Amino acid sequence: MSGPNTDYDPVEVAAVSPAEVEAARDAALAAIAAAADLEQLKAVRTQHAGDRSPLALANREIGALPPQARKEAGQRVGQARGAVSQALAKRQAELEAEHEARILVEESVDVTLPTDRDPVGARHPLTTGAELIADIFVAMGWEVAEGPVIEAEWLNFDALNLGPDHPARTMQDTFWTEPADNHIVLRTHTSPVQARTMLTRTPPIYVVCPGRVFRTDEYDATHSPMFHQVEGLAIDEGISMAHLKGTLDHFATSMFGEGITTRFRPSFFPFTEPSAEVDLICFVCRGSGLDDDRSGACRTCRGEGWIEWGGCGIVNPRVLQACGVDSSRYSGFAFGMGIDRTLMFRHGLEDLRALFEGDVRFTTAFGSEL
């Protein structure tokens, strides 16, 4: 069928007649438009644009026409085939797009399914809390000093003006290691780190000492034989209580927000003179002492408007003397507070023991904020 049909009578060839060509084209276009999917379109393509389609056959007949008729017939058939081919391409594109869209629809999932496949870790709030505090001081140009938890009695007590008969030595009930005359204790505060710092460095000294400390307290909701403290020490020329107040106000504001500052009350600590208790403006009621709807007492500060935060003062010259700091040239301030207690009121924790039980539900609740 590839060659011209020479004995064909062109007059008899109706296939290239305008009416036939038009009819074939219209039939093709209608079938294309009616094809509902790619499968159907494929069949339509074979039927109306394939080698045996009417228009293909008509095209083949053109060669058999007399030369004067060929041009016109050629144009007519060519236009018809072009229209069909265009319509096919267009419909093909449409159906392909529909097909792809349908696949995406079919692949949709329930996005509310759980995704908790991997284990969740967390750092302990006491660790991150101590880091938060350390960062506030590091940002002020302070350094973080550390020391051993099992400590020499001399560093834990004597060097800090807590002589053998000092009442505070029994106030802080101490774990002694065996034998007791070894003069080695579980440190009762992080102050020996301050002593170590003064003994080994020359002023100016600006250090903050977070760490674990021990006292022989029975374990209950508010007491623990092990807890955490952060203490600070500044030794420099011209240090005064004003610098202590400035530092603690800055600390309080950094940790609890704008407007939260401190107040001092006279107190007594062997290592400082003058000594003060530090209270913090309650960061929940902002000092009003009232709860949210202003009908009852604030639960965080129990209506006081202030929260007891820690102790502080000007470093007693006797401590400077024992630690080799020239007290005629330098003065210093020191402060200390409980990290555990600070977290308890910061987060409204009721029971201290939650910090040491290791229940992952407790620790993961803090995320990595703290």
Place this chain on the structure above:
Amino acid sequence: MKAPVSWIREYVDLPAEVSTEALTDRLTALGLKLEGIVAAGAEIQGPLVVGRVLTKEPEPQKNGKVINWCTVDVGAANGTGEPQGIVCGAHNFEPGDLVVVVLPGGVLPGGFEISARKTYGHVSAGMICSAPELGLTGDGAGIIVLPPDAGRPGDDAFDLLGLGEEVVEFEINPDRAYALSLRGIAREAALGFDVPFRDPADRPLPDVDGKAWEVNVDDPVGCPVFAARLVSGFDPTRPTPEFMKHRVEQAGMRSISLAVDITNYVMLELGQPIHGYDADRVAGALGVRRAHDGERLATLDDTVRELSTEDLVITDDSGPIGLAGVMGGATTEMSATTTRILIEAAHWDAVSMFRTGKRHRLISEAGKRNERGVDPLLPGVAADRVVELLVQHGGAIAEPGFTLVGSAPERPTITIATELPARLSGIAISAMTTVEQLRAIGASVTEHEQGSIDVVPPTWRPDINAPYDLVEEVVRIVGYDQVPSVLPRRATGRGLTRTQRLRRRIGRVLSGAGCVEVISFPFVGEATFDRLGLPADDPLRKTIGLANPLSTEEPAYTTTLLPGLLEAAGRNVGRGAPGVALFETGTVAFPSDNGPAPIYGVHTRPSDAELEKLVEALPVQPQHLGVVLAGERTRAGWWGPGTTAGWSDALAVVRRLADDLGVTVDVAAAARMPWHPGRCAVITIEDVEIGHAGELHPNVCKAFGLPARSAAAEIDLDALMAAAVDVPPGPVFSTMPVAKEDVALVVDAGVPVTAVEAALREGAGDLLESVRLFDVYTGEQIGSGKKSLAFALRFRALDRTLTEAEAGAARDAAVAVAAERVGAVQR
């Protein structure tokens, strides 16, 4: 210290408009911290009246109880003047006694409304009250029986009982012993409001003639001042006057008898502890000395005490009759028949008092004051005041004679620059203010021209001995609230140390690996190690013992973090957690056996050599990391099954950490408790052991309530941190196409994968980018005692695409070395 406000006001002219809150605010600002204000019985609503019991009929009840049917004269208070019928369950009264009656319509503390009601077959119209029923202290063993002269029936009992009186409780710091008295609190109030103070200690005293009683003080250091007075003809049956009883009870002490109450009352008033002896039971002269070895004393609390040669004692001819300044002895105790009273008021060395109190575990009101330091000028005054009250209320006769041995120790003269308070406080405090305020606290001040002053602190302030002590006094009066807020500006720190940064990093890596940090107590005992299955001679059992552990079960500081971790894991599992992964970083301690830590003086810095000795005596305290993984490691869900923690998870955590820190750790099989002997790895850095990881021994899992196959690791964190790479070099890698070659090698089952891998690396040469084991096969096809290891090798050159031949040659070379080193046969 509890103080009734009315008592405070007796000695200080506080303006009436100063409220109790204003007073306590000011005193708190001065350093006497308010603990609380109570007004006992303030909520009682009348009528509460004095009644006289007319009749008392005991009536036994079926339940075995005996009640008393009483008629009580309440005067006109009931509106009729007729006796009031009241049922009373108490028995400590007789007809004729004055009692306290609440009539129908009254409301007692706790909203307890009184009405006439039928009970035990009578209409009881009111109630005869006990002290606790009115919110007062005192025993509830019976009802209140008033002294015969307390009042008349029908009188209002509210004021009579001191009900509704405000009592303030202060927390007194150890340096403010003077405030353990009304005298001291009133003095502070006067200071706070700048109003006149009337010193109750300011009274004329008789001349000292030594004739009250013979007193021999052998130890004037321990007892610098000893005063004695004598009264006779005391009537021991007299009750304590109501006002005194209330005040003693309001101050938190028990009312005992008139004579004892008077000594306590004067102690509260002045701060001077006083002891009264039954003079008829004292044999001969009083003496003061240190106890002899082996001496014993029965004290007032019915305890026989072995005395130490450091204890100060009071003696008579019979030997010790009192533990000086702390507690009297039983043999000379005042009794219900005592008529002659020997009064002792002495000043004691505070350190001796402290030691004696501590040694005998004796906390007494007297000891509390004596060990903090009492005004040494008080003994004579206090003794005289006691005599006055015994005469006034006990019908006693003051015997002539006043014995006063010794004299008050000298107070030091302290020289300070007048600008020191300003300099140390940061407040603008003038020299004039400094002088004024020091005088206000009772110090004597001598001014010099060069801006310095000599200050002699008052006798009642033994805490003031040095310049900074004076600064605190000035600043607290000027006001701590005046201290400005100024940031120091000279801090020039260099940020966190390497170790501090590493510790944070370690925490982040481990939490990123899905582990939750815990903090456990470091206390352990033999039983702890038994649960870990440690052999008897395991070095971890060599602990640092605690002389005073909280629990005898856990008397030592731990040598391993695993017990705390395993307990926490068991707790989580016990509370229903399907799986748990925990880590802890903390101190463990090992004995150094370097002898005792020296105690140095505090007047100069110890030398460097001395400090070194101090540090050397301390135990070795490395930082450890512990990890435990139990149960579900990744969760099962709609995506498919999860995984259960096992030995490899513990190793994975350790390796992940080491990788992050840039440390190469090596792993080899080991057998060590508490791990499974076939599933334990020793971890090394350059052949130095840093710890172990693997599956826990089944017995250990059981002991801690953990699921089977739970895994753990513990490593020396100090060693790991020491090896950490501080500045990781920038990596170099090729962007050329990768050439992948997989090989399967059959080796003996006992050959460790790391050995095969090392051989492959060695043989593959520089073109090898990575080698990774992706499958292990054991089975019939390769024969018993063998395993097949499938490795994926990736080759890549920096500068060109490798040809198939190059990659193949490198692979063959790798396999050849593996064959040579570990007998690997390619499948």
